Amino acid sequence: MDVFSDPLNRDVYITGFLWILKLTLAGGVGALVLGVVLAAMRVSPIPVLRGFGTAWVNIFRNTPLTLIIFFCYFGLFSTLGLSLADDIDLNNFWLGVIGVSVYTAAFVCEAIRSGINTVPPGQAEAARAIGMTFLQTLTIVILPQAGRAVIAPLGSILIALCKNTTIVGTIGLMESSSAMKQLINENGDNVIPIFLVFAGTFALVLIPTGYAFGWLANRLAVKR
Amino acid sequence: MSTDAVLYDHPGPKAKARNLVLTIVFGIALLGLLYWIYSRFDAKGQWDGVLWKPFTYGTTWNDYIIPGLLNTLKAAAVAMVLSLAFGIIFAVGRLSDHWWVRLPAGAVVEFFRAVPLLLMMFFIFFGVPFITEQPMSIFWAVVIGLTLYNGSVLAEAFRAGVHSVPRGQSEAAYAIGMRKSQVMGQILIPQAARAMLPVIVSQLVVLVKDTALGYIISYSELIQLGVNNLSANYGNVLQAAIVAAIIYIIVNTLLTSFAGWLSRRTRRRGRAPREAGTAAEQATIGPSMGGGGVS
Amino acid sequence: MRITRLAATLGALTMALAVAACGGDDEGTGSGSGASGIEGKASSGKLVIGVKADQPGLGLQTGSTYAGFDIEIGKIIAKGLGVPESGIEWKTTVSSNREPYIQQGQVDVVVATYTINDERKKVVNFAGPYYKAGQDLLVPTASTITGPEALAGRRVCSVSGSTPAKRIQTDYKDAKLQQFDSYSKCVTALAGGQVDAVTTDDIILAGYAAQDQYAGKFKVVGKPFSEEPYGIGLKKDDTAGCNKINDILKAAATDGSYKKAWDDTLGKSGTAAPELDTAALSNCS
Numbered sequence: 001m002d003v004f005s006d007p008l009n010r011d012v013y014i015t016g017f018l019w020i021l022k023l024t025l026a027g028g029v030g031a032l033v034l035g036v037v038l039a040a041m042r043v044s045p046i047p048v049l050r051g052f053g054t055a056w057v058n059i060f061r062n063t064p065l066t067l068i069i070f071f072c073y074f075g076l077f078s079t080l081g082l083s084l085a086d087d088i089d090l091n092n093f094w095l096g097v098i099g100v101s102v103y104t105a106a107f108v109c110e111a112i113r114s115g116i117n118t119v120p121p122g123q124a125e126a127a128r129a130i131g132m133t134f135l136q137t138l139t140i141v142i143l144p145q146a147g148r149a150v151i152a153p154l155g156s157i158l159i160a161l162c163k164n165t166t167i168v169g170t171i172g173l174m175e176s177s178s179a180m181k182q183l184i185n186e187n188g189d190n191v192i193p194i195f196l197v198f199a200g201t202f203a204l205v206l207i208p209t210g211y212a213f214g215w216l217a218n219r220l221a222v223k224r
Numbered sequence: 225m226s227t228d229a230v231l232y233d234h235p236g237p238k239a240k241a242r243n244l245v246l247t248i249v250f251g252i253a254l255l256g257l258l259y260w261i262y263s264r265f266d267a268k269g270q271w272d273g274v275l276w277k278p279f280t281y282g283t284t285w286n287d288y289i290i291p292g293l294l295n296t297l298k299a300a301a302v303a304m305v306l307s308l309a310f311g312i313i314f315a316v317g318r319l320s321d322h323w324w325v326r327l328p329a330g331a332v333v334e335f336f337r338a339v340p341l342l343l344m345m346f347f348i349f350f351g352v353p354f355i356t357e358q359p360m361s362i363f364w365a366v367v368i369g370l371t372l373y374n375g376s377v378l379a380e381a382f383r384a385g386v387h388s389v390p391r392g393q394s395e396a397a398y399a400i401g402m403r404k405s406q407v408m409g410q411i412l413i414p415q416a417a418r419a420m421l422p423v424i425v426s427q428l429v430v431l432v433k434d435t436a437l438g439y440i441i442s443y444s445e446l447i448q449l450g451v452n453n454l455s456a457n458y459g460n461v462l463q464a465a466i467v468a469a470i471i472y473i474i475v476n477t478l479l480t481s482f483a484g485w486l487s488r489r490t491r492r493r494g495r496a497p498r499e500a501g502t503a504a505e506q507a508t509i510g511p512s513m514g515g516g517g518v519s
Numbered sequence: 520m521r522i523t524r525l526a527a528t529l530g531a532l533t534m535a536l537a538v539a540a541c542g543g544d545d546e547g548t549g550s551g552s553g554a555s556g557i558e559g560k561a562s563s564g565k566l567v568i569g570v571k572a573d574q575p576g577l578g579l580q581t582g583s584t585y586a587g588f589d590i591e592i593g594k595i596i597a598k599g600l601g602v603p604e605s606g607i608e609w610k611t612t613v614s615s616n617r618e619p620y621i622q623q624g625q626v627d628v629v630v631a632t633y634t635i636n637d638e639r640k641k642v643v644n645f646a647g648p649y650y651k652a653g654q655d656l657l658v659p660t661a662s663t664i665t666g667p668e669a670l671a672g673r674r675v676c677s678v679s680g681s682t683p684a685k686r687i688q689t690d691y692k693d694a695k696l697q698q699f700d701s702y703s704k705c706v707t708a709l710a711g712g713q714v715d716a717v718t719t720d721d722i723i724l725a726g727y728a729a730q731d732q733y734a735g736k737f738k739v740v741g742k743p744f745s746e747e748p749y750g751i752g753l754k755k756d757d758t759a760g761c762n763k764i765n766d767i768l769k770a771a772a773t774d775g776s777y778k779k780a781w782d783d784t785l786g787k788s789g790t791a792a793p794e795l796d797t798a799a800l801s802n803c804s
Contacts, residue, residue, distance in 0.1 A: 043231055044232075045231075045232045045235060045239070045243055046243050046246050046247055046250070047247065048246075048247045048250050048251050048254075049246075049250060052250070052254065058473070058477065059473060061429070061476075062429065062433070062472060062473040062476035062477060062480075063433070063469045063472050063473060064433040064434070064436035064437075064447075064469075064472055065433070066436045066437065066439075066447065067436065067447070067465055067468060067469045067472070070465055071465065071469075074461065074462045074465070075462065078268075078462075079264055079265055079268050079270055079462065080261065080264045081264065116231075121230045124230045124231050125230060128232070128233055133232075134231060134232040137231055137232070138231060142231065159337075159338070163338075163339075163340035163341070164340075166340045166342045166343065167342065167437075169342075170440070176340075176343075177340060177342045177343050177346065180343060180346060181346055184346065184350055184351075191347070191350055191351040191354050192351055192354065192355070195343070195346075195347040195351050198343055199335075199339040199343055199344075199347070202338050202339050202340060202343070203334075203335055203338040203339060206337075206338040207334050207335075207338050210334075210337075210338075
């Protein structure tokens with residue numbers, strides 16, 4: 001543990017996890033919003049929207065996140081000229097948020113779509129019978145019920161997202177995996193304590209998060 | 225809800241007209257976006273022949289992309305077999321009647337599910353040799369990392385699958401005098417595996433994608449050979465990455481459709497516990513998504 | 520029938536695990552016999568050389584083989600140790616895994632733009648230096664950047680965790696550092712204008728500048744601001760092997776094979792071969 005008594009090394013560790021935290025929060029919000037919109041598209045009456053949603057899911061779910069993050073830098077920023085901040089780290093951060101969001105949204109979309117499938121058809125039929133439109137049926141009747149059914153899967157997705165944010169390190173953000181690599185490079189004789197601290201931090205935060213989502217899912221489950 | 229169409233009425237003339245307008249508006253917006261992307265790529269010279277021409281050379285495919293893809297598939301295939309074994313063993317462990325089996329198995333599964341794969345691979349490759357004082361080959365660093373993570377996720381999937389098998393099944397098995405191991409091995413696991421097929425397959429897709437992390441510890445897989453090394457020769461890193469992404473999408477789509485075929489086949493024979501199957505799918509969509517492609 | 524199927528599955532699993540276990544052992548053990556050193560290994564007619572695979576002019580995988588100055592140096596060493604060219608196994612290394620590769624015996628020697636420094640000397644032994652590089656800047660031809668002092672407020676790219684990146688962070692704090700996992704990506708970002716300069720050893724930069732698709736677009740500033748003596752890494756305790764490699768290099772300097780190695784690779788861009796300072800070949804510990 002000597003490694004972490006050096007304030008410089010502690011800074012590296014703290015900065016790394018701060019980036020992970022920010023990426024997880026921003027990416028989580030982005031993925032949730034985008035995922036709900038995509039799910040709505042996939043069940044909508046308009047074929048072109050359904051096709052778009054399906055294509056999105058099939059493309060982004062089947063591409064490694066490493067490549068998606070890469071395209072955010074060399075496609076969005078480099079070629080399409082989308083600059084999100086003047087500061088290099090901040091720009092890479094937002095590019096990373098976009099990459100993580102579009103990737104995770106594909107999984108959120110699929111989770112919500114199967115959540116919609118758990119709502120009994122009678123609910124939608126009743127909604128239509130009282131004259132609700134598609135959007136009303138979806139947002140007022142179906143999604144609130146589906147939402148409760150997908151809390152557990154969404155929790156798992158959030159946890160995966162948090163771990164996935166380590167990949168943003170490939171475009172130069174000093175998040176925790178890059179931080180760990182740097183510390184290992186500089187303290188080759190302390191590999192094991194370094195790993196245990198980094199892995200332990202993830203485990204300490206994410207395992208309880210998983211249980212919390214499981215508890216929440218049980219509490220809010222729609223009893224049928 | 226079996227069909228999505230239950231969400232909206234059959235369109236009348238007014239709705240049809242509105243849908244058409246929306247289709248056209250969205251279609252035009254989408255085409256506009258694609259054209260803008262195309263023209264920006266064009267302006268930056270990304271469609272230049274020089275950058276794409278290498279993909280017409282045999283050597284590009286024979287020496288970079290195909291060996292890279294084969295290494296990716298090799299690591300993925302070995303890790304798949306080992307993850308399934310790991311998953312079954314630890315699922316059975318977590319379902320054990322003995323606390324001294326159940327608790328350690330649970331701890332292992334929870335730990336490896338929570339640690340990013342990238343960290344895991346770094347550690348296996350750079351750290352484990354310090355403990356064992358044996359060299360660690362990159363291939364096995366990648367495979368072991370993939371196995372520990374995906375195996376843990378699969379263990380959770382199997383466990384949920386076993387829970388989804390109707391109680392009557394195991395009760396009947398015990399009634400005819402089967403032992404605990406027989407009930408697990410011959411009654412519960414086979415049914416759980418069929419019920420969990422969709423989850424298992426999406427986790428295997430995650431596993432294929434995760435092999436891409438191997439390049440960070442210099443395993444010569446598709447990204448290392450087909451993107452990094454190839455573009456060091458031709459300076460076409462963006463183009464090479466596009467080609468690699470397409471290959472990944474094709475491989476994973478094939479894997480998914482193979483699974484779809486397999487699942488239809490078992491279902492047609494009427495051997496899958498249908499009700500339990502869909503229920504389990506709902507119950508545990510978590511792990512599969514959670515896999516989400518880690519790390 | 521049920522039972523046979525289960526047995527078959529178990530059998531397959533056991534086999535897979537067995538293969539796993541064996542595989543784990545045999546990769547790299549051939550080169551793991553540290554006691555006998557590099558000369559002992561070479562007497563078996565085989566040598567595993569760790570090289571870079573993505574650095575034009577130095578160590579680049581071209582097609583099914585490798586090419587570059589480091590590769591030629593590797594061949595000279597193999598020849599001097601009595602290993603035929605067919606007995607050489609090239610192994611791709613990246614900057615961060617060179618020490619572990621040597622320590623773990625995954626490679627016998629490393630010839631991969633490997634700077635000799637005190638920190639690394641603690642864990643590996645260095646023969647050489649066979650070339651003296653220096654950190655420099657690669658900029659667009661029209662750029663006004665004349666040296667590292669001019670980097671204030673500019674974006675400069677290097678490989679994450681590398682020595683050049685660290686030097687920018689500590690000595691030129693005003694520069695904005697972008698890090699990637701390979702120089703190819705840095706050079707692509709330079710071509711796209713996202714960064715103003717790429718920094719690493721001059722010899723690596725020259726290799727990129729000389730590539731066909733970048734011809735005339737970039738220039739190396741030419742004011743190296745560090746000294747990077749390139750060494751040949753091998754196991755820490757292999758002093759005899761280290762001295763032997765130095766002898767091979769000395770011989771190569773006199774019989775012209777060192778000059779030929781340069782002329783066949785980096786020299787193609789017109790730069791004259793450097794003199795190999797044979798008096799400095801004394802790094803072995």
